[in-house]
Amino acid sequence: MPTQPTNASANDPARDGTLLPAALPAFCTARVILITLALGVALSLLLSLVPGVAEERWSRFGTTLWLVTWIALVTVALLCATRRWLQHLPLTGLLAAVVLLLLGVTAVSSAVAFSALQSVGWESSETVTRFVLHNLAIALVVGLLGIWVFSLHLANARQINAAAEAELSALHARIRPHFLFNSLNTVAELIHERPEAAEQAVLDLSRVFRAALAADERVSLAEEIELARRYLDLEHWRLGERLHVDWQLPEPLPEIRLPVLTIQPLVENAVRHSIECQQSAGAIRIECQVGQRSISLVIENDLVPGKRDKGDGNGMALANIADRLALVFGEAASLRAGPVDGRFRVKLVIPHDGGTT
Structure with a gap:
C-alpha cells in the first residue's frame, strides 16, 4: 500500500517525472536480501542445467552460485546506498541507472572471479574478455526481465493507490458531516442550558470546523492535537x-503526518461513551509515546460497562479510523482498542520516518 503521497499530483509519477517513493524497494531490508539470494540460487541452478555440462554440472552450479551471489549482494548494497538519489530520477533514468549498475558490478565481479578461479587451477576454454561478455549478456537479460516485472509492480501500485485515494475520499465525506452534526448538538444543548456560553461555543465550533474543512487529507500531528x-x-x-x-x-511533538480527523473522533468517543454516561467526574488521558521507528498515541477513559460500542452511538466507528490508517500506512500502522485495568484504551501505532512497529 502506498504510504507517502498526500494529494493527487504527488500520487502520479507521470505528473512530476519521478516514481512513487514506495515503488522503489527498501533494498537494505532482510526480506529483499532473502528474495535476492533465492533468485540467485534459482538462476544458478538454471544455468547449471543447460545441455552439455552433465559431467561438471554440480561444479558449475557451485561456481555460478558463488559468482551470482556476489553480484547480487553487491548490486543490492549499492542500490541501498544510492536509493535516496535514485528515487528522484525520472522513470527511464532510474531503470537505465539500475541496469548500468548491474552491468558494472557484473563486469568487475566477473573479471575478479576469472582471475581468482585461475589462481586455484581452474582451466577455462575462453578468455577473460569472452567470460566477462558472456556474463554481461546474462546480466542484461536478467535486468530486462527485472524491468518488466518492475513495470508490472508499478502499474499495480498505481491502481492500488488510485483505489485507496477514492476510498479515503469517501471516508472523509462520511466523517465531516458526522462531526458537524454532533458539534451542533452540543451548541443546541448550550443554548437552552447556558445561553451566555452559546455565543462562545459557536465561535469555538467555527474554529474547530474551519480546521477540519480547511485541512488537507493528511495533516501534522500538532494540527490533529490542536483540533x-x-x-x-x-x-x-x-x-x-x-x-x-x-x-x-x-x-516538541514529532513531525509526522496522519489522516485528518484521526485523533478527534477518538476523543469524541471517549466523551460520548464515558463522561456522558456517568454522573460523577471522569478523566480522559491522551498520551503520545515516541519510539525510534513509530509513534504511539493512547486515548484512555473510564470504562462504563455496556456503554462502549464501536459501531453505534455518537462516536465514529473505530473501524473507520483503522481503515483510513491502513489506506495511508498499510500494515505499518495499527489500532487496538479494549479494556485495560478497568479503563477503556485505544492505542494507535503510526510509523515514524518510514519505519514500522
Whole structure:
C-alpha cells in the first residue's frame, strides 16, 4: 500500500517525472536480501542445467552460485546506498541507472572471479574478455526481465493507490458531516442550558470546523492535537467540571503526518461513551509515546460497562479510523482498542520516518 503521497499530483509519477517513493524497494531490508539470494540460487541452478555440462554440472552450479551471489549482494548494497538519489530520477533514468549498475558490478565481479578461479587451477576454454561478455549478456537479460516485472509492480501500485485515494475520499465525506452534526448538538444543548456560553461555543465550533474543512487529507500531528483540544474546549462548555483531560505529550511533538480527523473522533468517543454516561467526574488521558521507528498515541477513559460500542452511538466507528490508517500506512500502522485495568484504551501505532512497529 502506498504510504507517502498526500494529494493527487504527488500520487502520479507521470505528473512530476519521478516514481512513487514506495515503488522503489527498501533494498537494505532482510526480506529483499532473502528474495535476492533465492533468485540467485534459482538462476544458478538454471544455468547449471543447460545441455552439455552433465559431467561438471554440480561444479558449475557451485561456481555460478558463488559468482551470482556476489553480484547480487553487491548490486543490492549499492542500490541501498544510492536509493535516496535514485528515487528522484525520472522513470527511464532510474531503470537505465539500475541496469548500468548491474552491468558494472557484473563486469568487475566477473573479471575478479576469472582471475581468482585461475589462481586455484581452474582451466577455462575462453578468455577473460569472452567470460566477462558472456556474463554481461546474462546480466542484461536478467535486468530486462527485472524491468518488466518492475513495470508490472508499478502499474499495480498505481491502481492500488488510485483505489485507496477514492476510498479515503469517501471516508472523509462520511466523517465531516458526522462531526458537524454532533458539534451542533452540543451548541443546541448550550443554548437552552447556558445561553451566555452559546455565543462562545459557536465561535469555538467555527474554529474547530474551519480546521477540519480547511485541512488537507493528511495533516501534522500538532494540527490533529490542536483540533482535539478545540473540540474538548467546546465540550467543556457543556460538561463543565465533569470533564477532566490529562495531556501527556512530548515537547516538541514529532513531525509526522496522519489522516485528518484521526485523533478527534477518538476523543469524541471517549466523551460520548464515558463522561456522558456517568454522573460523577471522569478523566480522559491522551498520551503520545515516541519510539525510534513509530509513534504511539493512547486515548484512555473510564470504562462504563455496556456503554462502549464501536459501531453505534455518537462516536465514529473505530473501524473507520483503522481503515483510513491502513489506506495511508498499510500494515505499518495499527489500532487496538479494549479494556485495560478497568479503563477503556485505544492505542494507535503510526510509523515514524518510514519505519514500522
